Amino acid sequence: MLKFTRNKLVSIYKKGQDRLLAHGILEDDIYGLEVNVAISINRLEILSIEGKWKRAENVECPRAIPFLQEAVGFRMGEGFPQKVRKIIGRKACRQFADIILECCDAAQMAAHVIRWETEKEKRPALSFDDFLSNERGEPTGPPEGFSISREQRPKPKREGAPAKEREKGAGGTIIDLHVHTSPASPCSSVTVEEIIQEAKRIGLDGVCLTDHNHVWDPAEVADLRRKHNLLILRGNEITTDQGDMVVFGLDKEIKGIVKLEDLREEVSKAKGFMIVAHPFRGFLTFGIGKLGLTLEKAMERPLFRLVDAVEVMNSKVTEKENRFAAKVAKGLGLPATGGSDAHEISEVGIYATQFSHVIKDENDLIEALRTGEFSPMAFRKEGRKRSREYESAT
Amino acid sequence: MADILYFCRNRCISVEQIDEQSMRSSCRLQDTLTDALVEVIVKIPDLEVIEVSGEIRRSTGEQEINVVEALRKVIGIRVGPGMKKIIRGLIGNSKTEKELGFMVEECCDGIILTFTKDVLLHAPKDKLKEREYFKNMVRSNPRLYNSCAALAPGSPLVEGIKPPR
Numbered sequence: 001m002l003k004f005t006r007n008k009l010v011s012i013y014k015k016g017q018d019r020l021l022a023h024g025i026l027e028d029d030i031y032g033l034e035v036n037v038a039i040s041i042n043r044l045e046i047l048s049i050e051g052k053w054k055r056a057e058n059v060e061c062p063r064a065i066p067f068l069q070e071a072v073g074f075r076m077g078e079g080f081p082q083k084v085r086k087i088i089g090r091k092a093c094r095q096f097a098d099i100i101l102e103c104c105d106a107a108q109m110a111a112h113v114i115r116w117e118t119e120k121e122k123r124p125a126l127s128f129d130d131f132l133s134n135e136r137g138e139p140t141g142p143p144e145g146f147s148i149s150r151e152q153r154p155k156p157k158r159e160g161a162p163a164k165e166r167e168k169g170a171g172g173t174i175i176d177l178h179v180h181t182s183p184a185s186p187c188s189s190v191t192v193e194e195i196i197q198e199a200k201r202i203g204l205d206g207v208c209l210t211d212h213n214h215v216w217d218p219a220e221v222a223d224l225r226r227k228h229n230l231l232i233l234r235g236n237e238i239t240t241d242q243g244d245m246v247v248f249g250l251d252k253e254i255k256g257i258v259k260l261e262d263l264r265e266e267v268s269k270a271k272g273f274m275i276v277a278h279p280f281r282g283f284l285t286f287g288i289g290k291l292g293l294t295l296e297k298a299m300e301r302p303l304f305r306l307v308d309a310v311e312v313m314n315s316k317v318t319e320k321e322n323r324f325a326a327k328v329a330k331g332l333g334l335p336a337t338g339g340s341d342a343h344e345i346s347e348v349g350i351y352a353t354q355f356s357h358v359i360k361d362e363n364d365l366i367e368a369l370r371t372g373e374f375s376p377m378a379f380r381k382e383g384r385k386r387s388r389e390y391e392s393a394t
Numbered sequence: 395m396a397d398i399l400y401f402c403r404n405r406c407i408s409v410e411q412i413d414e415q416s417m418r419s420s421c422r423l424q425d426t427l428t429d430a431l432v433e434v435i436v437k438i439p440d441l442e443v444i445e446v447s448g449e450i451r452r453s454t455g456e457q458e459i460n461v462v463e464a465l466r467k468v469i470g471i472r473v474g475p476g477m478k479k480i481i482r483g484l485i486g487n488s489k490t491e492k493e494l495g496f497m498v499e500e501c502c503d504g505i506i507l508t509f510t511k512d513v514l515l516h517a518p519k520d521k522l523k524e525r526e527y528f529k530n531m532v533r534s535n536p537r538l539y540n541s542c543a544a545l546a547p548g549s550p551l552v553e554g555i556k557p558p559r
Binding site for chain 2: 001012013058060067091093107109110128291293318
């Protein structure tokens with residue numbers, strides 16, 4: 001027996017010289033909705049939208065309707081789906097964004113059909129395939145799969161004494177191991193300068209710049225460190241087929257999505273360190289009980305055999321998800337870290353990692369991570385004290 | 395004059411429970427230019443994709459791609475947040491690969507909506523109790539706050555709930 005069905009129906013017809021009308025219906029077990037979207041053929045621009053609910057998730061869903069007008073004027077092309085998902089999906093409703101995108105995609109196909117028919121009047125033998133390949137040109141570029149650039153940045157020279165001989169500072173070093181800056185991470189709304197100012201203001205000893213698939217120039221980071229007199233370290237958040245990983249000591253630029261096994265190999269070759277970021281993000285939306293995800297089952301995930309540590313305090317996930325990650329890390333005997341995952345200024349330092357040793361550079365950081373002498377902490381909440389939150393969670 | 399259609403699309407996603415440990419989700423696309431099918435099998439409770447299959451029965455233009463090979467790249471990923479970026483990155487960027495990737499996403503969305511449906515089936519019929527039910531959902535998952543018009547500030551469903559930090 002089917003547990004769920006969704007049907008989306010889109011019909012496109014022409015109304016006037018430069019106007020397509022798209023009628024879209026989305027009907028599934030939960031939602032029932034309809035849209036009429038008028039689109040300019042030449043400019044591929046949304047001219048008008050009407051939408052209505054037939055069935056909705058809750059009584060407040062009709063609040064979505066007025067926000068549909070915000071898509072009027074949007075033009076199809078680079079970034080269009082993201083814009084619709086962001087504006088309509090978040091301000092109105094994801095289901096409306098979904099059917100509007102389906103209508104617009106179908107309208108683009110219809111525009112091809114219309115242009116082909118016009119062209120065929122001049123060249124009756126022109127097939128649709130030939131027309132399309134002329135219109136699109138040759139396929140462009142390789143897919144955005146896993147690729148590691150051949151250019152390798154120089155590795156920072158090893159400095160200082162072995163970790164065990166290193167100075168143990170009073171209270172050690174507290175670092176936010178996971179922050180995102182703009183424009184290096186397009187999803188972040190805060191510049192590196194703002195992150196640094198905020199980190200200093202709240203009393204962090206340092207921050208790690210872990211922008212998505214972005215390798216910071218060591219010279220630029222060294223300049224920032226000197227200018228602001230704050231420990232600023234380089235890291236990288238890399239998306240793998242098994243989720244996001246925060247890595248340190250890997251200077252290769254990684255583009256696209258990488259297989260976790262391949263990333264592990266690269267990190268090991270570079271003698272770096274890899275932390276699985278927010279491993280249970282969103283996973284508990286329906287409650288552990290609903291899916292029956294037990295601690296034991298979670299601990300069996302192969303990804304935990306490939307990482308050096310687990311991020312168990314991250315400000316982008318629920319406390320329940322953080323607690324669950326902490327239990328998994330403890331059960332597997334894996335070290336646990338904390339990082340804010342800040343994308344906004346107010347998020348810097350919500351969580352951090354407290355190291356027993358004084359850390360002065362990236363090599364110190366990697367060595368300290370290898371010793372396992374660190375613990376995650378709710379820095380904004382608890383200040384420089386040892387984290388009660390983590391201890392009580394596990 | 396009749397408004398004859400220039401283009402028509404029908405996309406159907408259906409989810410079934412195969413047994414206690416697995417669910418199958420399929421997406422069938424039929425439109426003026428394309429006819430394609432993608433099937434995804436996920437393991438419960440991890441929601442890990444353990445099998446994917448598909449075929450393109452009719453399409454236009456573009457180079458041939460190996461559908462099975464393209465789809466196999468998503469085996470091992472898990473249904474959940476961030477999956478769309480992973481699927482798109484793994485499957486590829488040609489027009490056909492993008493469509494196949496989108497169909498995999500649709501299958502995965504179907505799985506999530508199946509669980510959403512189960513949650514909604516337990517929502518109380520009484521309006522006041524329903525409001526409290528949704529409030530509790532937002533409380534236990536703060537990411538839902540301001541995630542759509544119904545859960546935006548000003549809506550009774552989030553009344554009294556502190557915005558997440």
